[in-house]
Amino acid sequence: MISLSGTNWAIAIKNTVVASEQQREDVAIAREQWQAWQKTCDLSKRLFLDETGVSTAMIRRYGRALGGARCQDAAPAGHWQTMTFIAGLRADRLTAPSA
Template sequence: MELTRKKKTLHANEAESERVKKLRSQDWTTIREVCLKDLVFIDETGVNLAMNRRYARAKKGKRAYSKCPDNRGNNVTMIGAIAPTGILAPFRNCL
């Protein structure tokens, strides 16, 4: 039958209910009234400066070596806002 084992892609079965379909339709009606120039998208990300890869490549039978900071390092948080007119507010914070 030429079937192979695959990981399933799941979705909520409630998404197909009449109540959710009606709510989705109402949301689209509201979104259509919003002007594109009024939209602002905000995103946040963070990183720790002491992060290091835990795996590496080495010849078979040999150990992979690397260096990394001994202390925990600083956390860096970055937040940005973008609109159709361009970038509005890049922000970086070291904690």
């Protein structure tokens, strides 16, 4: 039984899961090397890719209404569109936008 009083409450219900591969020796060595390299890399030469998107099919699936009343909403009738945007982020600018 979980106690909801005192400071043990947050510890009792939080479950942090990590990949079991992190316990392997070869993976641990590779992670240490990667972390050491990160401290010396030149961020001005790095490019981070980001992807985001939106769809007109994204509608609310749940709602609230007064007791006995039906919750209604409107959505496009099958004319759904999807837009994806990919961009490259550098330390000093945004580059390579593509839709």
